[in-house]
Amino acid sequence: MTRIDKPEKLPSVDRLLNDPNGVELICEFGASVVIRSVKTILARARAQVVAGTTIEYASLLKALSEEVMHTVTPSLRPVINLTGTVLHTNLGRAALPESAIKAMIDVARGASNLEYDLETGKRGDRHKHAEDLLCYLTGADAALVVNNNAAAVLLTLNSLAKRKEVPVSRGELIEIGGAFRMPDIMAQAGCKLIEVGTTNRTHGKDFELAIGARTALLMKVHTSNFEIKGFTKSVSEQLLAEIAHRHNLPLVTDLGSGTLIDLESHQLPHETTVTEALGAGADLVTFSGDKLLGGPQAGIIAGRRDLINKLKRNPMMRAMRPDKLTLAALHAVLRLHTDPSRLVMELPTLRLLSRDHSEIARLATRIAATVQDKCEGFEVIAAPVQSQIGSGALPSDTLASVALKITVSGKRRPGSALIKLAKAFRNLPVPVIGRITDGALWFDVRCLEDECTFIENLQELTLK
Numbered sequence: 001m002t003r004i005d006k007p008e009k010l011p012s013v014d015r016l017l018n019d020p021n022g023v024e025l026i027c028e029f030g031a032s033v034v035i036r037s038v039k040t041i042l043a044r045a046r047a048q049v050v051a052g053t054t055i056e057y058a059s060l061l062k063a064l065s066e067e068v069m070h071t072v073t074p075s076l077r078p079v080i081n082l083t084g085t086v087l088h089t090n091l092g093r094a095a096l097p098e099s100a101i102k103a104m105i106d107v108a109r110g111a112s113n114l115e116y117d118l119e120t121g122k123r124g125d126r127h128k129h130a131e132d133l134l135c136y137l138t139g140a141d142a143a144l145v146v147n148n149n150a151a152a153v154l155l156t157l158n159s160l161a162k163r164k165e166v167p168v169s170r171g172e173l174i175e176i177g178g179a180f181r182m183p184d185i186m187a188q189a190g191c192k193l194i195e196v197g198t199t200n201r202t203h204g205k206d207f208e209l210a211i212g213a214r215t216a217l218l219m220k221v222h223t224s225n226f227e228i229k230g231f232t233k234s235v236s237e238q239l240l241a242e243i244a245h246r247h248n249l250p251l252v253t254d255l256g257s258g259t260l261i262d263l264e265s266h267q268l269p270h271e272t273t274v275t276e277a278l279g280a281g282a283d284l285v286t287f288s289g290d291k292l293l294g295g296p297q298a299g300i301i302a303g304r305r306d307l308i309n310k311l312k313r314n315p316m317m318r319a320m321r322p323d324k325l326t327l328a329a330l331h332a333v334l335r336l337h338t339d340p341s342r343l344v345m346e347l348p349t350l351r352l353l354s355r356d357h358s359e360i361a362r363l364a365t366r367i368a369a370t371v372q373d374k375c376e377g378f379e380v381i382a383a384p385v386q387s388q389i390g391s392g393a394l395p396s397d398t399l400a401s402v403a404l405k406i407t408v409s410g411k412r413r414p415g416s417a418l419i420k421l422a423k424a425f426r427n428l429p430v431p432v433i434g435r436i437t438d439g440a441l442w443f444d445v446r447c448l449e450d451e452c453t454f455i456e457n458l459q460e461l462t463l464k
């Protein structure tokens, strides 16, 4: 063993590159990455040796291979979502159906008619690819796709209400995590928010009083992630539409999650559908592609053609246009929606939300013993939990589910042991994400569909 206790004893860059380990790394990952990594680890080693640490040559080789792996491994990678939140924003929201994945692969590989009209041989419109199905499924005259729903709201307000006033109920001035706050979006869109009513109660007459010569439109925002209970009143979409139309103003509804199907027919809580919102009189409805719709990240605006055309003419549109992969995936997801009988099997979001409780329970019981085998010092049982829909959809409705509940056996400090265990699960080749609450680590198995991969992956679990 070569012991290195002085900077002069550190190997040269060439020595490490010509070491059999270095050569192997170069073969696999290319010289450039390996040379850079050698320099990085040598600089680090030099600092350590100067500080008085003695290091082994072998540990340099190990550090080199780790540094190379760190550089080449993608930071963004798949994880197993056992948090119990089906549409988890931090975990990438909706899982896509196979047909959408295939559609993306098909257009990713080569050229496509993204903006090319095959009929005329002239320039085409990328928005056409999803518009027909969106109209068919929602009953809208026209529709437009942008990168996400925040963009959809921004584009709508900027196109229709710049330098004008938009009355919104005080009970609907929401913040949806971090950057999306309705008042801020209004300001960025260049319009003036007129707060109407009170936090808990807003009446039709409040809107009537707020409407003036500078009013551009009325807006209704779906209060996606909270609920006000008790002495409350909000203005129904129908009434708001009636007031707006009486003053010759459009009504814009930000539905947030926005579903195209009747969730109650899948034994799920009711959520206003896009068709219902349009039917109630909204002139434009905005919603996300990757929430209850179960598709790719996108924002969808559906409604009156003249308004959609105004949005399309806004220069901002160019900065928000969806890419071909999004459009391909979205089309496939919309296509599935035209066949409701297949939807529940083929759309992962709906399949997971409506998954049979006894199937979840059987799965939890089956894997509990395997997980127990790998978790010495812990007790693993299958226990009832409530899953959440997530992404602000139906915030107060939860779904009965079953989790692996892991607690610490014996008298160790449970908190730190659970934190360590959760970290060990996150360190697996496919990281497994659960949540710690009430003195236990919980893995809700509602979203676990690939049992074999989970078990195989688990073999790598190391508790230290």
Ligand SMILES: *Cc1c(COP(=O)(O)O)cnc(C)c1O
Pocket: 148, 149, 150, 151, 153, 176, 180, 221, 222, 223, 224, 254, 255, 256, 257, 287, 288, 289, 298, 299, 391, 392
């Ligand atoms: C989620 C949500 C948004 C933002 O949608 P993104 O697709 O995340 O940009 C806007 N409005 C409401 C009501 C929402 O629930």
